[in-house]
Amino acid sequence: MTEKATRPIRSDETLLAILEALEAQTAPSVSDVATHAGVSKSTAHNHLSTLREHGYVVDGERGYELSLRFLELGESARTNTEIYEVARPHADELSRETGLLVNISVEDRGKGVYLYRTRGDDRIRLSTRAAKSTSYIAPPLERRFSRTCRSVGSNRFSTNTAFRSGLKTR
Incomplete structure (x- = not known):
């Protein structure tokens, strides 16, 4: 089983929750991602913007989606x-x-x-x-x-x- 981090980094946990929200939903809006991840809209927006800048998220016509960069990983x-x-x-x-x-x-x-x-x-x-x-x-x-x-x-x-x-x- 997964070993628990002794001192988890909250921003990493937030980022992972946002990625899991993107995986679980089809082209969610910022509000949908925020609700699913349990964070404010501004926090979700900031994380999504960073992910988009680095090529991990695409801001499509219908909403946000994981990019194919994850396929490379x-x-x-x-x-x-x-x-x-x-x-x-x-x-x-x-x-x-x-x-x-x-x-x-x-x-x-x-x-x-x-x-x-x-x-x-x-x-x-x-x-x-x-x-x-x-x-x-x-x-x-x-x-x-x-x-x-x-x-x-x-x-x-x-x-x-x-x-x-x-x-x-x-």
């Missing part, structure tokens, strides 16, 4: 995760040879976060996307994957295929 975090580089070729091979949807996910703060997905013919349908976090329920999915591999006649892959490089499933 997320991609940097993903590519700096060792399992992503190690497991990605295995996931691609597995999908190619079985025709199945294959995901790479990791545990982060008690949740599973999808780092990568590659599609086969989608015999298993999952609602996944890179960066999505979810309850970590790997064992039932591993069993489902094993049954599906057997049903398509693949003995080459198992639930541990992506972990051939010494990575652990749990």
